[in-house]
Structures are given as C-alpha cells and as structure tokens.
Amino acid sequence: MPIYAVQYAYDDRRDLQDEVRPAHRAYLGGLADQGLLLGSGPYTAGEPGALLVFRVEDRAQLDALLDADPFAGAGVINSVGVRPWNIVLGPWAAEA
Numbered sequence: 001m002p003i004y005a006v007q008y009a010y011d012d013r014r015d016l017q018d019e020v021r022p023a024h025r026a027y028l029g030g031l032a033d034q035g036l037l038l039g040s041g042p043y044t045a046g047e048p049g050a051l052l053v054f055r056v057e058d059r060a061q062l063d064a065l066l067d068a069d070p071f072a073g074a075g076v077i078n079s080v081g082v083r084p085w086n087i088v089l090g091p092w093a094a095e096a
Helices: 014-033 059-067 070-074 091-095
Strands: 003-010 037-042 049-055 077-084
Touching: 003 059, 014 037, 014 070, 059 077
Parallel strands: none
Antiparallel strands: 003 049, 003 077, 037 049
C-alpha cells in the first residue's frame, strides 16, 4: 500500500484547536489502531502544524480520511500538503 507524508499548517485559533484536539487525537488514534496511520505529531518549533504519515489503499482513501478529521471539520487547518513517500530505511520500511 502507498505511504503518504501529510503536512498540516494550523491557523491561529489556539482556543478552538484546544477544544477540538481530544476528538482529533481520538480520531487519529483509531486510524493508528487500524494500521492506516503510522505516526503523527505536532511540530515543536516554527509555524504551527503537524506531520502525519499514512499507509492507505490510494489517494482517494487518504483524502476521505483527512476530510473526516475533526480538525478539518472545525476549520483550524490552513493548508494540507500531501506527498507520496517511498520509505527505504527504518522500521516502517520493513512493513512497506
């Protein structure tokens, strides 16, 4: 299955992000439990955002999963960057 690196850039509404974050993390945790999300977390410096790495059937499935993210529903994501990723080294490479 293809692997995608996804970059979220967040807007400045920290209060709304804080409100929606538990649902966002529960949603992503469910995707991780299904094996669809390999890893996710916020950047610790620079502009607010996060990196998410997915293993899904195709881009259409990825887009549906991203659209269903509670952060997307709340409108706190300014932009989403998606790139196919070919992992050649590390523990995720063995699974790819």
